[in-house]
Amino acid sequence: MSTITNELTPTRLKSGDLKELANTSAKPCVSILMPTYRSGPETQQNPILFKNLLGDAKRQLEAAGHDCSIVDPLESLSTKFDFWQHQSEGLALFVTPEKTRLVRANRSLPECVFVGETLWLLPLVRQWNTGDTQFVLSLTWDNASLFRFDGESLELVETDVLPATFHDLVVPRDPEVSLQNTSHRSHGGAGATSTAIFHGHGEGEDKIEADRDQYLSLVGDQVAAEIYNTGIPLVLVATTEVAGHFEATTDVSVDARVEGSPSQWSDQELRERVRQAISDQPSDGSEKDLDQFATAIAQSQGSSELSEIVAAAANGRVDSLLISADETDTDATQWNTAVVETLRQGGHVFRCQADQMPDDATVMAIFRY
Template sequence: MSTASQDFSLRPLMRDELKQLAEISGDPCVTILMPTHRSGPETQQDIIRFKNLVGKAGQKLKDSGHDRSILDPIESLSTNSSFWQHQGEGLAVLLTKDDVRFIELKHQVDERVVVDDSFFLLPLLRSGSSDGGFFVLTLTWDEAKLFASDGETIEMVETEALPAKFHDLVLPRDPEESLQNTSHRSVGNTAGTSTAMFHGHGEGEDKIEADRDQYLSLVGDQVAGAIYNTGAPLVVVATKEVSGHFESTTGLSIDAKVEGSPSHWSDDTLHQRVIEAVKNQIGSDDAKLFERLGAAIANSKGSRDMAEIRDAGQKGRIELLMICGSPENSNDLNTVLRETLRRGGEVRRFDGNQREEKVAAIFRF
C-alpha cells in the first residue's frame, strides 16, 4: 500500500536533483513520461493520455508481481482539470511507495511507462542540465519578457508578474508623492528582495526616472527568483541605455548582452542574435572537453564505444559522461547515466548537431 502524500505540486527539475533521483532505488520505482500542452482543448487529451498511461503502469506492476496501490496518489489527477491547465512541454511522474514527484519538463518527451527498481532518468537530462541552457530577458521601457533556452529552442517563462508591460508594474500615483527610488537588495543569480522608498518632488524628469527605477527593480526581482539555483547564464536583450540602467538598478549579474530593441525583432531573429551572443560572450569549454576526450581515447582512458562505456559505468570508472542530442529511449544509456551520477561522475549534454557521436566517456582509470 502506498504511503505517498497526495501533493500535486508541479515544479521544474532542480539543479543536482538528477543525482538525487539516481540514488533512489525501490521495488518498484514507477516512471511515467508524456508530452503535455499549456492550454486549449489539447489539455483534455492530456488527461485521457495520462489515464491510459496510469492504466499501463498498473498492468506492468501486476505483471511484475507488484501491488498497483502504489498508483493511488495519482489516480485522481484524471479528474483534476486545474492541474492540467498549468503544464509545460512535458511531464514526468516519479513514484515509489513513499514518494511521488511531478516534474515539469521544458521539452516534449515520448510517452513511456517504466516499472523497475530505479527511475528512467534519461529523458529528464535535457531539463536537468544547464549545459547549453540560458535565460533571456528582453527589456524595453515599455515591456519585459523572460525566456528560457536549451540552446536549440526558446520559450517564454511565466513568473508571478512576467511578462508585463510597464504600466502593469508601475501604477499611477499622486504627482506630489515621494519619487526618488532607493533600492536595497542582495541578488546575483539568487532570489533577491528589495525595499524601494520614494521621496522627492513634482513631476517631470524626476518622476520618470523614479518610475523607471521602480519598474526595473520589480523586473529584477522576478528574474532573480526565476533563475535562482539553476546555474544558467542570463542574457539581456535591450538598448545600451536600458541594459545599463537595469544592471545598475538591480545588481544582477548579466552574462551576455544583445544590444538593440527586441520589440522590433521576430522570434527567429531574437533567437539567432542571442545564440550568437552566447557563443561570443559567454564562450564554451566544449571544444576543450572534446580535445580532452581525444587525448583520453589515445591513452585508453576514454571511449566512444557503447559496450565499453557500459562496462566502465558498472565498474565506477566514468569520470565524465558526454551525451550528444537527446537519445531518450536507450535503456543501456539510462543505466550508464544513473551509475555515473551515483558514483560521483559528471554528466554533460551537448547539442545534437555538435558531434556525430551520441555518447562518449572519459575514464578515471
C-alpha cells in the first residue's frame, strides 16, 4: 500500500519511504523544501516563506510549459496558521499530477524549489554518523525523554509529544470498560494521530499490560520518527523489565543499553553511564567506514567521477553512494539524479560534511560489480 497520499497532513519519513519517493516519476514533479520554526513568535515566518516558495514553484512550472494549477491545493496552507504552529525543523512538499505528500523533517532543510521529472531528495538523504553523537532515550514506566549526547552534554530533544509522562500518553479508561474495541488517540498537533488496539477486559493485569503497551508504542513512534535517516545510534536507558517490553512492543533499533532506572540518577551520573555504555560498544561493521570508499576507488571497485556514478546508478551498479552536504554545488542536480537512481535500485545513500569527505571528493560510490 502506498504511503504517498493527497492529504495536506505532514508525516515523518519511515523506513522505505525515501525509496518510494525516489520511485516517483511524473511530468512534472514539484519539490518545495524549507526550514521551519517549531515554536515562538518566529513561527509566523513559516507561512510567509512558504508563500514565497510556492510563487517560485509556479514561475518554474510556467517557464517549463506546465500547468501551474498542479500546486493549487497547497494554496490553502498559507492561511492555516495552526498548521504552521506545529512544525518540526523542516518541511518538504512533493506534488505530482496524481499525488501530494508533505514530509516533516527532523533537521533543518535548505530553501529549495525544484521542478523536474523526479523529486528533489538530496536534503533528505541519511546523514553519515561520525560516531561522536548519539540519541539517548531515558525511559521508565512513568516518564520518557529523548536526548542528544555529544560525549559531554545531554541536550533534550522535543518531539511532537516527548518528553511525556505515562498519563500524558495513555487515555484514562473506566476499569469496567471492555477493551475489545479500537482506541484512538490524537496528540502533538496537526496530523499526529496514533491508534492502539487492545484485546482484554479492562481489569487488573490485562488493563495494566494494555496501557503499558500503548504507552511504549507511542514513545516508540516518536523516537523512530526523530532518529530515522539521521544515521545516529540510539542508547536506551531503562531497567531490564522496561527495556525488554519496549523492544518487544516497538520496531525501534537499539544500539546500546544502560541498565537501571534513570529516575534515580543525577544528570551527571546519567551522562557517565551513557558514556561508559558507548565506550563498551564494539565498532559497528554494518556500515562501511568512510575510508572504504577511497579503498574501493583505488581498487577500481568504485568511482569519484560524477558522470560515471550517475551512469552506474542507473544500471543498478551502485551499492553505496556518499555525497557532500553542500547543495549549492553546481553539480547538485546530477547528485540528486545519482541519489534517486541508487535508491531505486536498492542501494544505500549517505551524505556527510564536505570537510569529512575522503580525498576532498564531492561524491563517491562503491560499485556492486
